[in-house]
Amino acid sequence: INMTNHTMVTEFTLLGIPETAGLEKVLLFLFSALYACALLGNLLILTAVISSQRLHTPMYFFLGNLSIFDLGFCSTTAPKMLSYLSGQGRGISFQGCVVQHFFYHCLGCTLCFLYTVMAYDRFVAICFPLRYTVIMNHRVCCVLATGTWMSGCVHSIILTSLTFQLPYCGPSEVGYYFCDMPAVLLLACEDPSLAQKVGFTNVGLLSLICFFLIVVSYTRIGISILKIRSTEGRRKAFSTCSAHLTAIICVYGPVIIIYLQPSPSPLLSAIIQILNNLVTPTLNPMIYSLRNKEVKVALRHVFFKRCLSLENK
Numbered sequence: 491i492n493m494t495n496h497t498m499v500t501e502f503t504l505l506g507i508p509e510t511a512g513l514e515k516v517l518l519f520l521f522s523a524l525y526a527c528a529l530l531g532n533l534l535i536l537t538a539v540i541s542s543q544r545l546h547t548p549m550y551f552f553l554g555n556l557s558i559f560d561l562g563f564c565s566t567t568a569p570k571m572l573s574y575l576s577g578q579g580r581g582i583s584f585q586g587c588v589v590q591h592f593f594y595h596c597l598g599c600t601l602c603f604l605y606t607v608m609a610y611d612r613f614v615a616i617c618f619p620l621r622y623t624v625i626m627n628h629r630v631c632c633v634l635a636t637g638t639w640m641s642g643c644v645h646s647i648i649l650t651s652l653t654f655q656l657p658y659c660g661p662s663e664v665g666y667y668f669c670d671m672p673a674v675l676l677l678a679c680e681d682p683s684l685a686q687k688v689g690f691t692n693v694g695l696l697s698l699i700c701f702f703l704i705v706v707s708y709t710r711i712g713i714s715i716l717k718i719r720s721t722e723g724r725r726k727a728f729s730t731c732s733a734h735l736t737a738i739i740c741v742y743g744p745v746i747i748i749y750l751q752p753s754p755s756p757l758l759s760a761i762i763q764i765l766n767n768l769v770t771p772t773l774n775p776m777i778y779s780l781r782n783k784e785v786k787v788a789l790r791h792v793f794f795k796r797c798l799s800l801e802n803k
C-alpha cells in the first residue's frame with residue numbers, strides 16, 4: 491500500500507450512522523447486546539466443533555471456519571462504533587482506517603467464498619453420499635479453506651491499495667460509521683473514479699459469481715432430494731442443508747435489496763451493513779445450533795465435563 495508524503499491527513503473522523511443523531515444511547519445498548527451475543531455464540535460453536543470428535547467432519551470443519559470469520563467480521567467495525575456511541579471520540583488514525591478497510595473487505599470476500607464452499611460440501615453430501623468421504627477428504631477441505639482465506643486477502647489487498655494510494659489532504663470527515671471504500675474515496679484529493687469503478691466491479695462480480703454457484707449447487711441438491719422416495723429420507727437430506735440455506739438468505743437477501751434500489755439512501759445502506767456486520771454473526775450460531783442436534787449434544791457434553799471438573803476441584 492502506497493502511503494507517500496502526499497498523504498497529509500493523519501487522522502479521519504467517523505461521522506457515524508446517518509440520520510441517527512440523539513439515538514446514541516439506544517444504539518449503544520442494542521449494538522453492545524448484539525456484539526456480546528455474536529462473540530459468545532460463535533465461541534460456543536467453535537468450542538463444540540473443536541472439542542467433539544463427532545464433529546470432526548467436513549461440514550463442521552467449515553462451520554468452525556464460519557465461526558472464526560464471524561468473530562473477526564463483527565470485531566472489525568463494532569468496537570470503534572461502540573466507542574464513539576459511548577462518547578469516547580470519533581477519530582481514527584490513517585493507519586487504523588487502512589487496517590479496518592483491509593480486514594472488512596478481506597473477511598467479506600472470504601465469507602462469499604466460504605458460503606460457496608459450504609454449498610459445494612452439501613452438494614457432494616446429498617448428490618454423491620457414497621463418495622462423500624473420498625471427495626471431501628481432509629486434504630481437500632484444508633485446500634478449500636486455505637483458498638477462501640487467501641482469496642479474501644488478495645481481493646482486499648487490491649481494494650485497499652486502490653483506495654489508499656490516492657493522496658488525502660483534507661477534508662478528513664468520513665460520512666459513515668467505519669472506513670468503507672465508497673465513503674473514504676470521496677475524501678481523495680485526486681480523481682477516484684478508477685478506484686470506484688474497479689472496486690464496484692470487483693465486489694459486484696465476485697458476489698454475483700459466488701451467488702450463482704450457490705444457486706447451481708442448491709438446484710442440484712433440490713433435484714436430488716425430490717428423487718428420494720422415502721419421506722424420512724427427504725426430510726433428513728433437507729435438514730442437513732436448511733441451516734446453511736437460511737444463513738445464505740440472511741446474508742444475500744439484504745444485499746440484493748440494496749442493489750435493487752436505483753439510489754439507496756445512506757441510512758438504508760448503513761442498516762444493511764449493520765445487518766451483515768452484527769446481526770448475521772449473531773444469528774448464525776442460533777441457526778446452526780438450534781436446528782442441529784449434534785451441535786447441541788456436543789455443547790451439553792462440553793458443559794457437563796466442565797461442571798464435573800469444577801466439582802472435582
